[in-house]
Amino acid sequence: MEKVEYKPLTIKDWAVADRPREKLLAKGNASLSDAELLAILIGSGSPKESAVDLSKRILMDINNNLDELGKQDVKALCRFKGIGQAKALTIVAALELGRRRKLSEALERVxxxxxxxxxxxxxxxxxxxxxxxxxxxxxxxxxxxxxxxxxxxxxxxxxxxxxxxxxxxxxxxxxxxxxxxxxxxxxxxxxxxxxxxxxxxxxxxxxxxxxxxxxxxxxxxxxxxxxxxxxxx
Incomplete structure (x- = not known):
């Protein structure tokens, strides 16, 4: 009997409606989970792990707490297999923009x-x-x-x-x-x-x-x- 090799599904194998980028375009940002939003920043996973699965692994490590994610620097993010310096920099930059937006809103208080x-x-x-x-x-x-x-x-x-x-x-x-x-x-x-x-x-x-x-x-x-x-x- 011929041995069948099973390969993990990548995001490209998912239904179009379930892909994070396509889902955001079709249904809006609020429809995405934290892991899906993070996956858009990461861009790609690895042959063994999709970007969403990688994002879930990162979030699980910090107890799914976005406040804790905001405290991670480039070095801390690079400890996750699949996250290199470029991906870590993208995440840190996005979180910093979020902080600055929140600060801008706060400064509107007269x-x-x-x-x-x-x-x-x-x-x-x-x-x-x-x-x-x-x-x-x-x-x-x-x-x-x-x-x-x-x-x-x-x-x-x-x-x-x-x-x-x-x-x-x-x-x-x-x-x-x-x-x-x-x-x-x-x-x-x-x-x-x-x-x-x-x-x-x-x-x-x-x-x-x-x-x-x-x-x-x-x-x-x-x-x-x-x-x-x-x-x-």
Whole structure:
């Protein structure tokens, strides 16, 4: 009896309506699963695995969490068999565009009404980065955003914060008030003693210059802590 060799189906072997690109054109982006959207970015799989199956394998490794996918850099993505540097760069670039789009939408908020507004603005900027960054949000007398600036960038467990640079930034923007923000890559949104000390130093400096320190937001992924809400200011 002649031995029959079975070959895995590729996307080209699928019904046209089930192919990710054709499906997107016919039914719209919302009809595609996360794996199918990722497969469009990847473009191709391998002789043993379709682009969709490769995408499913990547997503399974990160518990099907797109937030975790956004934290993967080129090196991390290249650990998956079938993902080379070019495909990894495409994925990273697409996710960065998504972050920037979200940031653009956040910046359309003309006024900060509470800690959630400040978090929504900063979360796309600092939530996914693997190191700590310290930012200042500048507001006018109506609490409308007039600028934002990163004042320091550090390592995984901390960053050096210079109060003089923060106040220089506030004066340069003619800020009536400011909101501080930094991220905790660990995912723990609890403030450290150093966080509290820096906040108190900035508050004292603000009082001398008649600038209001409205809040200090700690971003930890999709959650945050507000010094103002917690009565720590």
């Amino acid at each position: 006024a900060i009404r509470g800690s959630k507004d400040a978090f929504d603005l900063f979360q796309p900027i600092v939530a996914d980065i693997p190191h700590e960054e310290f930012w200042v949000l500048h507001l006018n007398r109506a609490n409308k955003v007039i600028g934002q600036e990163r004042t320091s960038m550090g390592g995984v467990s901390g960053t050096v914060v210079d109060v003089k640079l923060i106040m220089k930034s506030a004066l340069a923007n003619l800020s009536s008030s400011i909101i501080l923000c930094h991220n905790h890559p660990s995912g723990n949104n609890k403030p450290s003693e150093n966080d509290k000390q820096i906040t108190n130093k900035v508050k004292a400096a603000c009082e001398m210059l008649d600038i209001a320190l409205l809040d200090h937001i700690i971003v930890a992924g999709n959650v945050y802590l507000s010094f103002a809400d917690e009565g720590l200011l």
